[in-house]
Amino acid sequence: xxxxxxxxxxxxxxxxxxxxxxxxxxxxxxxxxxxxxxxxxxxxxxxxxxxxxxxxxxxxxxxxxxxxxxxxxxxxxxxxxxxxxxxxxxxxxxxxxxxxxxxxxxxxxxxxxxxxxxxxxxxxxxxxxxxxxxxxxxxxxxxxxxxxxxxxxxxxxxxxxxxxxxxxxxxxxxxxxxxxxxxxxxxxxxxxxxxxxxxxxxxxxxxxxxxxxxxxxxxxxxxxxxxxxxxxxxxxxxxxxxxxxxxxxxxxxxxxxxxxxxxxxxxxxxxxxxxxxxxxxxxxxxxxxxxxxxxxxxxxxxxxxxxxxxxxxxxxxxxxxxxxxxxxxxxxxxxxxxxxxxxxxxxxxxxxxxxxxxxxxxx
Numbered sequence: 001x002x003x004x005x006x007x008x009x010x011x012x013x014x015x016x017x018x019x020x021x022x023x024x025x026x027x028x029x030x031x032x033x034x035x036x037x038x039x040x041x042x043x044x045x046x047x048x049x050x051x052x053x054x055x056x057x058x059x060x061x062x063x064x065x066x067x068x069x070x071x072x073x074x075x076x077x078x079x080x081x082x083x084x085x086x087x088x089x090x091x092x093x094x095x096x097x098x099x100x101x102x103x104x105x106x107x108x109x110x111x112x113x114x115x116x117x118x119x120x121x122x123x124x125x126x127x128x129x130x131x132x133x134x135x136x137x138x139x140x141x142x143x144x145x146x147x148x149x150x151x152x153x154x155x156x157x158x159x160x161x162x163x164x165x166x167x168x169x170x171x172x173x174x175x176x177x178x179x180x181x182x183x184x185x186x187x188x189x190x191x192x193x194x195x196x197x198x199x200x201x202x203x204x205x206x207x208x209x210x211x212x213x214x215x216x217x218x219x220x221x222x223x224x225x226x227x228x229x230x231x232x233x234x235x236x237x238x239x240x241x242x243x244x245x246x247x248x249x250x251x252x253x254x255x256x257x258x259x260x261x262x263x264x265x266x267x268x269x270x271x272x273x274x275x276x277x278x279x280x281x282x283x284x285x286x287x288x289x290x291x292x293x294x295x296x297x298x299x300x301x302x303x304x305x306x307x308x309x310x311x312x313x314x315x316x317x318x319x320x321x322x323x324x325x326x327x328x329x330x331x332x333x334x335x336x337x338x339x340x341x342x343x344x345x346x347x348x349x350x351x352x353x354x355x356x357x358x359x360x361x362x363x
Contacts, residue, residue: 006020009229012232012236015160021167021225026129035127037100040067042093044102076184083112099124102129117160123160128141128165133172134267137186138224140162151257152320161236180212184267184299188274188299189245190224190227191345193244194230195341198341202305246335248273251272253324258316275336275360278295285337286334314355
């Protein structure tokens with residue numbers, strides 16, 4: 001394997017799988033085929049990614065005669081209806097339990113295809129072929145699958161681990177600038193959860209990161225995947241530690257839900273959520289205000305907005321946060337930051353404090 005390719009291993013109780021990262025992987029037949037079962041194959045993509053990369057995957061796997069299913073693009077299509085369309089195709093095509101799905105796209109495609117794979121015949125195999133930065137550093141790893149509900153994001157889903165993740169970094173070259181920068185928010189998240197030195201590492205490399213320099217991108221993706229693999233390996237089904245990966249996401253999901261999944265890209269909402277979470281951490285955890293400032297400055301340097309739009313009611317956002325999937329009967333569970341590289345899970349944050357941070361951030 002060449003030096004521009006790396007593999008991270010996700011180790012789980014009794015099983016595990018590789019995350020391959022590097023250039024040109026979608027054209028690597030032995031790599032893809034080596035992770036596929038002997039049955040029928042279906043490549044699930046969307047209208048944006050398919051014209052760019054579907055043909056390449058179908059050509060690489062031509063000897064396996066894979067089918068293709070192209071979905072509409074966008075978070076608003078991450079629904080039970082769309083998942084049902086995948087299940088319909090699998091059933092109509094006579095897929096058996098030795099078949100597999102290849103999810104070619106970003107986080108929405110990965111969630112939908114993985115959810116369908118988890119449901120069909122109580123579970124068939126699937127591969128993640130992430131084509132966005134956000135999916136390569138986060139969404140494709142860990143086995144979370146699901147769809148949105150009008151009352152909240154990802155309220156319906158399942159844990160279903162892929163056979164492998166194959167992240168071809170060449171796909172990032174065609175990623176629209178807005179989508180690329182949105183993915184950088186998830187990168188910053190890892191510097192706050194469990195990797196304190198990563199923050200300074202990112203601050204020193206903002207320019208090559210924004211310019212998509214491969215020499216920085218591959219180690220960045222690898223580092224995020226190693227951090228996530230360690231957390232998922234310790235807590236596959238989010239009983240405790242894995243919830244820390246949701247830093248900023250309770251705020252972010254409320255923003256997405258309240259705006260019908262049309263106004264913000266997920267990473268854009270996460271960037272705002274990270275700022276809100278660190279500001280709340282200053283009040284509730286004694287986080288140094290200077291660290292919260294560093295986070296906001298870094299996100300700005302990476303081209304992300306961090307303010308809460310003034311037309312979004314803090315009360316409405318708080319109401320949406322109450323139904324976040326991490327909430328319990330006793331109330332919201334929030335991930336906060338107690339110090340650089342150390343996140344904590346709290347279920348005792350007063351709603352008045354959350355509302356105050358939302359109100360202060362409103363533009």
